[in-house]
Amino acid sequence: MQDAITIxxxxxSYPGTPPVRALKGSxxxxxxxxxxxxxxxxxxxxxxxxxxxxxxxxxxxxxxxLFGENISKLPPEKRPVNTVFQHYSLFPHxxxxxxxxYGLLRQGxxxxxxxxQEMLDLVHLGEFAKRRPxxxxxxxxxxxxxxxxxxxxxxxxxxxxxxxxxxxxxxxxMRAELKRLQRETGITFVFVxxxxxxxxxxxxxxxxxxxGEIQQVARPAEIYEYPATRFVAEFIGDANFFEATPRxxxxxxxxxxxxxxxxxxxxxxxxxxxxxxVTVMFRLEKARIAPGRAxxxxxxxxxxxxxxxxxxxxxxxxxxGMSVAVRSENHQDGTAIAEVGSQxxxxxxxEAIRVLVA
Amino acid sequence: MIRSSDxxxxxxxxxxxxxxxxxxxxxxxxxxxxxxxFNATRSATVWDGFSLQWYVKAFSNDDIQNAxxxxxxxxxxxxxxxxxxxxxxxxxxGRNREIKHKTAFGGLLLLPLMIPEIVTAVATLTFFTAxxxxxxxxxxxxxxxxxxxxxxxxxxxxxxxxxxxxLETAARDLYSDRRTTLLLITLPLLAPGIFSGAMLAFIISLxxxxxxxxxxxxxxxxxxxxxYGLVRTGVTPEVNAVSTVLLxxxxxxxxxxxxxxxxx
Numbered sequence: 001m002q003d004a005i006t007i008x009x010x011x012x013s014y015p016g017t018p019p020v021r022a023l024k025g026s027x028x029x030x031x032x033x034x035x036x037x038x039x040x041x042x043x044x045x046x047x048x049x050x051x052x053x054x055x056x057x058x059x060x061x062x063x064x065x066l067f068g069e070n071i072s073k074l075p076p077e078k079r080p081v082n083t084v085f086q087h088y089s090l091f092p093h094x095x096x097x098x099x100x101x102y103g104l105l106r107q108g109x110x111x112x113x114x115x116x117q118e119m120l121d122l123v124h125l126g127e128f129a130k131r132r133p134x135x136x137x138x139x140x141x142x143x144x145x146x147x148x149x150x151x152x153x154x155x156x157x158x159x160x161x162x163x164x165x166x167x168x169x170x171x172x173x174m175r176a177e178l179k180r181l182q183r184e185t186g187i188t189f190v191f192v193x194x195x196x197x198x199x200x201x202x203x204x205x206x207x208x209x210x211x212g213e214i215q216q217v218a219r220p221a222e223i224y225e226y227p228a229t230r231f232v233a234e235f236i237g238d239a240n241f242f243e244a245t246p247r248x249x250x251x252x253x254x255x256x257x258x259x260x261x262x263x264x265x266x267x268x269x270x271x272x273x274x275x276x277x278v279t280v281m282f283r284l285e286k287a288r289i290a291p292g293r294a295x296x297x298x299x300x301x302x303x304x305x306x307x308x309x310x311x312x313x314x315x316x317x318x319x320x321g322m323s324v325a326v327r328s329e330n331h332q333d334g335t336a337i338a339e340v341g342s343q344x345x346x347x348x349x350x351e352a353i354r355v356l357v358a
Numbered sequence: 359m360i361r362s363s364d365x366x367x368x369x370x371x372x373x374x375x376x377x378x379x380x381x382x383x384x385x386x387x388x389x390x391x392x393x394x395x396f397n398a399t400r401s402a403t404v405w406d407g408f409s410l411q412w413y414v415k416a417f418s419n420d421d422i423q424n425a426x427x428x429x430x431x432x433x434x435x436x437x438x439x440x441x442x443x444x445x446x447x448x449x450x451x452g453r454n455r456e457i458k459h460k461t462a463f464g465g466l467l468l469l470p471l472m473i474p475e476i477v478t479a480v481a482t483l484t485f486f487t488a489x490x491x492x493x494x495x496x497x498x499x500x501x502x503x504x505x506x507x508x509x510x511x512x513x514x515x516x517x518x519x520x521x522x523x524x525l526e527t528a529a530r531d532l533y534s535d536r537r538t539t540l541l542l543i544t545l546p547l548l549a550p551g552i553f554s555g556a557m558l559a560f561i562i563s564l565x566x567x568x569x570x571x572x573x574x575x576x577x578x579x580x581x582x583x584x585x586y587g588l589v590r591t592g593v594t595p596e597v598n599a600v601s602t603v604l605l606x607x608x609x610x611x612x613x614x615x616x617x618x619x620x621x622x
Contacts, residue, residue: 077535
């Protein structure tokens with residue numbers, strides 16, 4: 001099947017001294033009928049990429065294809081792509097129905113008003129057709145913006161942090177709503193967010209971006225479990241990181257020496273490692289903590305305990321001053337395994353250890 | 359006893375009197391002018407009963423009719439042109455990303471507000487003479503259009519700043535080219551500002567004296583110039599009547615403009 005969006009070496013620079021390179025020669029394919037998320041901190045280039053796809057920005061270099069057709073030079077009104085804006089951008093001088101019908105009318109579609117009304121029904125706002133946008137709540141405006149962008153039935157729907165202005169409960173229910181709409185319409189969604197939870201829970205695939213570059217493109221679980229770079233590992237979820245020197249044990253395993261007393265058994269060194277030091281990491285919840293010490297084990301003194309509801313986080317200061325954090329599930333009543341200042345042992349399975357070369 | 363309000367700047371001693379004087383000096387002459395335009399006799403100081411005779415006289419005076427006609431034509435045409443130009447300037451400076459030195463252009467556009475009007479007047483007269491321009495009230499229309507542009511520009515530019523540019527982006531995204539976006543989104547949202555700008559330009563043009571005085575040729579007398587001519591031979595209730603009509607037009611223009619702004 002043909003990809004919905006293919007970009008090759010796409011670059012966007014803004015004039016300045018030195019020029020600001022918002023997007024640095026990125027390659028990416030977004031599949032048809034996919035819920036695809038661009039995730040990253042502010043200034044990482046995700047919104048620039050979205051605006052390039054929409055046609056609001058002209059690329060400095062590279063090509064942008066929509067279902068195989070090069071659209072790099074097309075103005076936004078010629079692209080079968082619609083956008084849900086961060087602050088909705090509903091036309092204040094038109095009522096809700098006129099807003100939703102706007103794109104259909106410009107396309108000269110017959111029955112624009114009837115289609116618009118159907119779209120409003122789809123987002124459960126059928127009875128608000130005659131209201132002005134200013135008379136609606138933030139969540140309702142959000143759904144009008146969705147209906148307006150979906151009404152012309154675009155081939156790709158772009159969503160620019162559409163949930164960021166909503167409160168927590170509404171945000172969570174809108175997630176489910178967005179996924180439902182994506183399934184029901186069969187339209188490719190490209191969703192921009194800085195919220196990892198949103199990205200992990202909604203997406204078929206995620207592209208993690210940093211400083212104008214795409215760091216990793218993968219399914220949510222793969223992004224979390226097998227981060228490709230240190231940036232991805234740090235940006236999504238929490239983890240312990242150590243600089244270590246690898247020693248191979250055969251072809252499939254290695255030991256990573258952090259210091260004289262700290263070493264981790266883990267997987268073999270990745271093929272792209274250049275030698276020298278590497279970064280090993282493990283997620284906080286993949287390690288276990290037990291009270292007391294045993295010889296040769298990884299351990300130290302508990303320096304802090306944080307109760308987080310479903311989990312408790314322990315911070316352990318290792319013998320040589322380094323620090324490691326562990327999260328354990330509160331299966332019973334959440335009583336800590338030990339007190340601050342007492343000795344504890346930390347165990348990490350070799351399967352939980354990840355080796356990062358970038 | 360010192361009350362806390364004594365230290366409040368709004369309660370400095372004498373503030374009430376200054377305020378009272380301000381309103382007296384500003385509005386009392388206006389009230390007297392309006393009241394004596396309805397006086398039954400020629401006196402501008404002694405009240406002799408109510409009469410509309412000065413209005414009847416003024417409206418039947420051919421010279422006043424002519425001056426009023428000139429004033430209205432000049433104000434209407436220069437309002438139209440200056441508002442169109444001001445709107446174009448505001449959109450260009452507020453939205454076009456390819457225009458450089460926007461601050462400089464915006465400053466130059468508003469500079470005439472700070473140039474002494476007599477200087478503009480002399481310069482315009484010299485210029486028109488030099489290029490041998492002699493189009494009757496056309497000369498005045500050109501001069502008025504030019505100096506009304508900054509006045510029309512101010513409220514339009516202020517309104518455009520309040521219009522989120524992402525609305526225009528959204529329209530482009532929804533299959534509108536630049537022209538359609540301008541017609542269906544930008545201009546409707548800008549309408550209150552354009553209307554205020556037009557009203558301001560209209561009043562400024564209607565009331566202008568110095569530049570008109572310099573530029574006007576024989577036969578293109580406007581109301582302010584005619585009133586000035588009358589006053590030189592003494593203030594009559596007829597002058598009061600004409601001035602009251604002028605005042606009335608300005609007040610109506612302001613009220614309409616406010617009503618329109620509120621309706622949006």
